[in-house]
Each structure stands twice: as structure tokens, then as C-alpha cells.
Amino acid sequence: MAYQRSALMQERLSENRARILAAARQLVAEGGFRAASITAVARVSGLSTGAIYRYFPSKSVLFVEVLTSAVAHECEILTAIVDGDGSARERLRAAVASFARRALKGPHLAFAFIAEPADPDVEAARILCRRDFGDVFKRVLRAGMASGEFPKQSVDVGAACIVGAFTEALVRPVEHAGGRRSDQALVRAIVDFCDRAVGGTD
Amino acid sequence: MAYQRSALMQERLSENRARILAAARQLVAEGGFRAASITAVARVSGLSTGAIYRYFPSKSVLFVEVLTSAVAHECEILTAIVDGDGSARERLRAAVASFARRALKGPHLAFAFIAEPADPDVEAARILCRRDFGDVFKRVLRAGMASGEFPKQSVDVGAACIVGAFTEALVRPVEHAGGRRSDQALVRAIVDFCDRAVGGTD
Amino acid sequence: MAYQRSALMQERLSENRARILAAARQLVAEGGFRAASITAVARVSGLSTGAIYRYFPSKSVLFVEVLTSAVAHECEILTAIVDGDGSARERLRAAVASFARRALKGPHLAFAFIAEPADPDVEAARILCRRDFGDVFKRVLRAGMASGEFPKQSVDVGAACIVGAFTEALVRPVEHAGGRRSDQALVRAIVDFCDRAVGGTD
Amino acid sequence: MAYQRSALMQERLSENRARILAAARQLVAEGGFRAASITAVARVSGLSTGAIYRYFPSKSVLFVEVLTSAVAHECEILTAIVDGDGSARERLRAAVASFARRALKGPHLAFAFIAEPADPDVEAARILCRRDFGDVFKRVLRAGMASGEFPKQSVDVGAACIVGAFTEALVRPVEHAGGRRSDQALVRAIVDFCDRAVGGTD
DNA sequence: CATGAATGAGAATTCATTCAT
């Protein structure tokens, strides 16, 4: 009996795939990579462990995709801001502020993806992701230098420093959730720091 | 009559302790906490697994010591610089440059200690260590603001951003060892970034 | 669509659970709790160590169940006898005789359960089990005292002494299996001892 | 250089041996065989682990001696009572009462020796010790039967039952130390039980 | 094609025993 893969079936397949990714994302967000076992992903997604392996050949591959898709999404948002209107300085401030605000809403996820290693494959993907983040900032740095808004500086290092600066500044309040300063003030301080760092004028 | 513990024996004991710490440090530097199993520490240190437990009551305690001793050492060096002579700006530049140069020599370790989580006990120690690093920079920031060298800014956020910025900027070249720019130029770029970020004048 | 768990599968699951319990029971019977490692249970049951942990969350829980289920079974039998017809004395004799005969068939197990401690959790369960045994005998003692068959005496101590007496008398012949007197005579002697101890008249 | 083993040295040797035995006894009394590791024995005795092995070839041998010497001591006391003056019944009551009172003073030790097994060698010794205990009671049983004080009964079984009865009755209060009945009343109840069991008349 | 029970290598930790000093 020949099987026809119906549209319905196709849909279910990609729905399952999405469910698995969502479950993995949620688990990492709630408890880090440590809490994200295949068994847990199966439980949260409502599928079996065997089913996970139908959609992803290994745990590494699954989490590399979780990581890259989340980062790609963030990068799209940042890119839209960086490629938008306004001065380079305005765009940089807006991009940093946007990332910081989003990270403060879903804290552990941002931390895990940016800072937490898992196994070597995921680690390799994480490094590529950080580079992707950096690339967005490189563009606005180049634009600012071209227009004379920013002084001459290393684009590579500047971009990495920006990513590192706001990552680190965001990680700490995340870890002591209680008694943190207002998120507004935190975002503002991070943005000011990056602004001064690249601009040199206040 | 109890036998005197000979000086030779004493020396071997502390030598073994140091060997265990060195082995643990090396394993973390090469492959992160993931690669640092007790078995691996035993193999690299040339001792048995049981011997590890004569010197350290648990894996957690061992790695907390690895972490805190490394960080304490770095903090001492930074503190000496920050408490030295010169303008706040000069001292900040010197501190960042010193850390960056040292990190480039023993690369992965710095990252693993700053960014990589392990088990809850080590994680708790790691958070304290990050705070210690930040504290050093807070002092120079306060000094610069008091003397009017630096504009008014958030000391907490600024310190975290500095730590994050140079950590991130150092991690990337470390991970793609080939084709990196000259270390000198890298250090210079990082220092300039932090300098502008806190000072606002060039 | 979730698949139905077939009756066959259901059966295999409870069969495995039973196999694990049986293997644990056998190992305790043959060599005491000392000989009953998880590895040994896995070997004897024909499963892997990991499989044991699908059915029982820890070694303690497994052995607590082995212990309590065996004791509960014995207690049911004794309770049925003690709550049956006849004089208190007849029921006491029947209960002791029944336990003794059963113990002589599966010897070491009864002893290990009554006398041998293991880890704290199992030990706690063991104490509760001894109390359960004692409770059965307390009832018949109270009945006999109420009816005037037995002289006034401590119910608590009497019950404990009965359990201890037949346990000890059964343990020795069990351990030197060769050359033992006839089981019949042994059971008779134990029953007579307990009978005299509580009744005081022959 | 030929060594002369001086009297002083001889004394120290047997003193050390005694210290080791005392340390082992104390540890078993306080925490059972579980707490009695060779390292712990070394610590408590003030000797090194290596020294333990100069006096005892293995842990088993050490604890077999701890066990047998303690039991031998109890047996001597019981034997003196059993071989003393008075009716068989009086001597039996006195012996049981003596053992019970002593056990209540140093409870864990008696329990560990009577009920708790360790490794196979110690276990074998424990069984022999119980037999030794039983032998004492066999003598008084025989004496009582010969004089017509006790009815005809199995000496072997009776002795075992007596040992089991008072052991069990003593073990329980030991384990729930709080809220126990008065020791006096407990001893009395145990003695009465054994008395009735062998004598048949009140 | 989905299921989830089973696998088994590997992790941290313990401890009786040995042997270089």
C-alpha cells in the first residue's frame, strides 16, 4: 500500500517539530541546559523520546537549532533597528536597549544562550551566534565611523565589547532576581555605557 | 611515640595538592567544566581517584577552590594596579590591559571561570567571583567620578560592562586561535573601548 | 494520536517489576542485604541496572518494598489465624506453628527481614515490620487475658518475646542445614515453648 | 643490631591491642558496624591504620574478636549465675535479669552483637556466640528438668527461644529510646515470660 | 510511524588494605 503524504500529515510533522523546539526552549529558559534532558523535552512536548529522534538526529543537533533559531530571531530584530532610520548613535542606542529589555523579560534563556555551554557542538554554535550578534553591531559601528559620528576604532573589538558588556550587565541582575534596581534604570545605564564607549562624546 | 612528619613528606603532600589543582585547572582550561571529571583529574595529576578525596572532600569543593584561587590571584593584581598611582583613567587603562594580556596567555580558563556554570556550589562561587572582579573596577570608577575625570554614571553597571566587554572580546580570538590579529592591537582596542565608555572624552 | 499500551506490554511491565522484586528477595535470602547490590539484582533479574531505576526510584525504596511486602504477606496469614475460631491458646499455637513452618521453607529470608539492618530507610521499615508482627500476637494475648485463659502479663513484652523466640529458634537450624532434627519436632517444641510462656498451665 | 623485646615493649604491644579492641567496641556501640571503619578505629584508638594491621590481619578478624570477647564476658557472668546456688528456676530468673539489665545499660552494643551482621566472617562468629549464650541456658534447663522443677521439654529449642525472646524484647525499646517504660518493669516482664515458658507453673 | 522500556557506559564517592618512608 503506497502512502500518500497528505497536506495534513505534512502539517502535523512540522507542528511536532515546532513543539519539540518550543519545549526545549522552555526548559532551557526555566532551568538551563542542565534541566533540558531528552526525557524532559519529550514530556513537555507531549511526544515520546523516540519521536524526538525522528525529527532531530541527536540532542546536540536539537539544541544547536534551539540556540541558532532563538539568536536568529534576536538578530532579525536588531538588524531591523540597525538598518532603520536615524543617526548611527540613535540606532546603536535603540538596538542595545531593545536587546536588554527583551533579555530582562525572559532572563534565563538569554543567559543560557549567550553564556552557558553545553556540549562541544552546542558550544561551537554558541560562538557562531555571538559572532552573528557582533556582526549587527559592526554595521552600525562602520556606519557611524563613515559619517564621522564615531571616532576611529576597531570595529571587531568594539562589537564584541558591546555584546560582552550588555550580556554581563544583564546576567548579574538575572541571578539575584530579588531587590534589583528598576529595569528601566538598568537598561538606561547599559545603553549609556555603550553609547559613550563607541561615541566618545556626550 | 608518634613519628615526626618529615619535611619531605610535608612537601610531597602540598605538591600533590598543587598537582590536583593544576590538573583541574588545566582540564577546565582545555575543555571546560564538562571535561573535568574526577577520573580525568586523577589521570592528569598522576594520582588515583581516591587520592583526590584525601585532599578535597568533594568535586564541588575542589572546583570552587580552583575557581576562587584563580580569581583571587587576578583580583590581587588588578587591585594593586587600581590602588596605585596615576589618574583614575590611567589606572583603569592599566588594569584592563593587564587583565587582557594575562587572559590571552591562559585563554580558555579565564572564560570558563567567568562565564561557565558547573554545579550549584561552583556556580554560587562563580557569582561571588564575578562580583569580586566588578568590585575592583567600581573603585576606580568611583575615584574617577569623585575627581571629575569621569562623568556621572552607574558604578554597578559600568563595572559589570567592563568585565563583560573585555571577557567577550578576549574569548573570540581565543577560540579561533588561527589568524588572529596581533595581541598588542587587540589589547589596545579593548582598553580604548573601556576608556571611552567610562570617560567620555578622548 | 497516542498509541494504546497493549495488554501484552502491561503484562511485561508488571512481570519485570515482579522479577526485580523476586531477584532482590532471592539475593537477600541467600546472602543477606550485603549481597543484594543493584548490580546483582540486575544480573539475577536479567535486566540492566538502568531498568531497575525505571521501576524503583532508589535502592532503599526497592528493599523497603521487598521487606514490607514479604512481612505484610506473613502478617495476613497470621492475622487470619489469630482472628479465627477456637480458644486463644489454640489460635496462638496455630499462629506460631504456621509461621515456623513457612519460615522453615524459605529460611534465610525471614531471618534477614526480622534481624538484619541495611541502610537507614530500610532499617526504619524493618522496625515497623517487627511492630506489625508483634501487633498480631498482642491481639491474641489480650483475648486470652480477657477470657481468663492467660494469666495477667505484659502484652507488649510478651508479643516481642514470642517473635524473638521463634525467630531465634528458627535461625539456628536454618543456618546449619545439615543434620537438623525433624522440622516437625522443631515446630512442636517452639509452639510448646510459646504456649507455656503465655499460658502458664500445661 | 639484635633487638631485645623488653618487658616494657611487650606491655605496650598488648596495650595497643587492647586499645584497638576498645575503640572498635566503642564505635560499634555508638553507631553499629556501619560506623566502625578501620579509619575510625585508628582515629579513636590513637593509632594509625597501618598499626591496626600489625595486630589484626584483617577487619573481619578484628571484629570477630570484638564480638567474641564481649560475648565471652557476658557468658562468664551468666555462667557464674547459672552454676551458683538456688533452685534452677531462681538461677534462670537471675541470669535473664542480669543479661537484660546489662544490655539496657549499653544498649547499642548488645544489639549490634546479637542482631546486626556485618560481613560473612563476623556473621559466622555471631552465630557461634548465640550458641554460646544458648549453652549457658541449656545447663540450667537440664538441671531444672533433672530436679523435676521444669517439665520435660527440648533443651536446644528452649535455650534458643530464651535467647531470642529477651534479645527481641530488649532491641525494641532500644530503638525507640524516648517514652520507654521503666527498665525495671521491662526486665521483670521478660524474666516472667521466660520463667513461665520453661517452668509451666506460676 | 509512534512509543517508551531497556540499555550500558560513565559519573561521584567510599574504604579495606598496602607499602615507601
Place this chain on the structure above:
DNA sequence: TATGAATGAATTCTCATTCAT
């Protein structure tokens, strides 16, 4: 001779991955 550091096999438990149903 006494020491106690070192050994290493054994223990309990975890989890990514497979495969019979």
C-alpha cells in the same frame, strides 16, 4: 617499627540513544 598517603575495585545512580511492539 609505626605511619598514613595512596590505591583501585566496588557502589549507587543518570541519561542519550535504540529498537521491539
